[in-house]
Amino acid sequence: MNKQSLTFPEDFWWGSAWSAEQAEGRGETGKAETVWERWYKEQPYRFYQGISSAVTTDHLHRYREDVQLMKQTGHNSFRVSISWARMFPEDGIGTVNPKAIAFYRDLFTEMKQNGIKVFANLYHFDMPAALQDQGGWESREVVAAYVNFADTCFKEFGDLVYHWFTFNEPLGPILGSYLEDFHYPNIIDFKRGAQAAYFTVLAHAKAIEAFKKHQLTSKIGVILNLSPTFPRSQHPADVKAAEIADLFYTRSFLDPMVKGIFPVALVDLLREYDQLPTDICEADLTCIATHTAQILGLNYYEPRRVKARLTAINPEGPFLPDWFFDHHIMPGRRMNEYRGWEIYEKGILDLCLDIKHNYGNIEAFISENGMGVADEERFMDDSGQVNDTYRIDYIKDHLAYLWQAIEQGCNIKGYHLWTFIDCWSWINSYKNRYGLVSLDLATQKRTIKKSGEFYKELSDQNGFEYDTDLLV
Template structure:
């Protein structure tokens, strides 16, 4: 068999999930409430078909069966997250021994199946008590997070070498403080800037704490959803629009995480519009000294922008959108279920940017995937024939392979996600997994893409 696309020795093949989206058992094992449990109680109508995070995919009870399936799908690595409100209910104080037992069991089971656990500390799931104190707007919450991170390193660092401080930290900023699609549903750019800034301070402090632990082969990173900003044209006004979009949505986290400092242009814009966050003495040195070892890259779709058609209303709240309009490129390829463009070359462009402008930091594709509605339409002989997902992964992998051939330091590919999971406000509307979940009885079955991925992993290419 000839392989046209061969990947480097030891390449990480696997998938990613998050605690709130798969664990379920929301009211079991002494788990505390997070913002999702709370918001669902308050406003169930904001959730697709009124489905909350209580049961989700029941990984809490079925992790052994699921890890067997991971092995069957050719995983040698798997990114999970720890639920802060499960490990430390309320976010501070006593560690919950039932949670320690659960995460120990999961980690041990993964290792017993030759699957390396990649552990992420925060995936959108702030303990509600800490959110009531101001969440990431509060410096005290930053300190509580660092204490939580230290507990996790202490408890699991003897078996887990790869750690991540945050997943997609821009999302709680956009969702919670700019565009009203996550709790606490605030629309206030100055508070958004504070949340973003404190998240990076929390990340740098966790990196600093991590380095005090002697974790064998230990690496700590962050997972960012990098979205290339493509201008409509080479007109200077369009180019400026794409530059500003890139500053707000990518470089606001990428630069401090990898380079240890913020882009001056971003500081200038926030200053001009009086949106700068409060900072403290020593913050600059902290960020500079505690950059990440490894970068997870989540990529789903590009951002295409053009210069503004109309001046923003001066009485409207300040938003990044004051500086650009979104642009719909004619003839673009679409995933109609999500309303997202499919542009595989975007992955290559991100990796080359990291190679050229970010010291070619060690990185991997930590999420990439395709959500499709009503997948049971494609059921044939008991298996979902998700050829569209195979094509989606294959075409992205071709561009990733090209970037690696050209010197990109990319070490792996994780799909979002392992099994169909609960999406933040969309519940099970779009399915993303290699493994299909029947919500009636929680039974699992492999999709066609799972068998295809197994072959790719076995051959380390295709």
């Protein structure tokens, strides 16, 4: 064994993240119906154990207690999202809600007074349902409504927020809503999805344009879910398959949101198959080129492994990225069996090096990384504490490679875990638990897990001891 103290840079951001729809609960402040509330009304059977987002972690009423738990679990920073539907309860537009402003100002002030930097995200999958009815991200009018919402947030909370983010995982709603049937309104239509993706990128740029007018000391960026893509082999067909998968899943948002340009190879591919968006103008492209992210959040959970297709596609079926590759199940891979994701810690190093070499080493941080486990009460002791040593090991193993990335010159400023307290998850509700703090759904009682105690030590020491022989 080669035990070494892995120390992180001074002022490293230790924290975690969640979103409004997954944590706040509806409450009584006034809130427009979101697409998730609409979907639950229409198809409650698609939600695990029929649990909706009506109450979730009840953060709206318990935020002061929660901020103290943040301190007790070593947070010096925390990412929230601001609910568009709560800020504009008249269907996402109209008059801003003073009760929402009061809530977020109270929350952010409480965080700052307790030494916790506010990382505020403006959109985390929670489209007001009435705006989805107007076309959602396929609509220029919805883009304008989003920019108005963002500008209002900059004005109302700019003095309290440390960093801003336009979107969390913008790829998610495109895949879920237009390709893979896991987000409302469950359309299968790539070309419409391409239009929605394009307008999402435009909304990002226009929000940054609005942000700059406020001359705040904070920075603004975006949070992307990124996975390094690995071909099954170096056979040219496998390599080509990996390149195309990478275009769809990684470069599609990363390039325009950070570099201001769309990948030429992806544009050419979509043009060949007549899948380009139709509502595009030169002014949009200029805005996208000139208003790019100042900081980048990296959500990393698993690698992407692909291989060349061995079977023909059905040309009468819907156009999908899977036309160009198959997913590869690597023999011997380690799995989080509860989530169905591969555990590959070195991928976090590969991802950071990609950002260093290909995206100007933009200031970045790990904005999500975590391990969801079902039935965690199995690991609860007589005092009611979850002894989640598996989560502690998971965090250490990923952080060891993140430390290596920093040693190799990657401009990484922090690490945020998903998540703080067990929170409601899209469709899966509370099936898998991710938190540093456990939640009793019946009583809303919060109890710090062993991982929460570890996270406090990690933050206090700004590092941990690790057997570096385990690094490859």
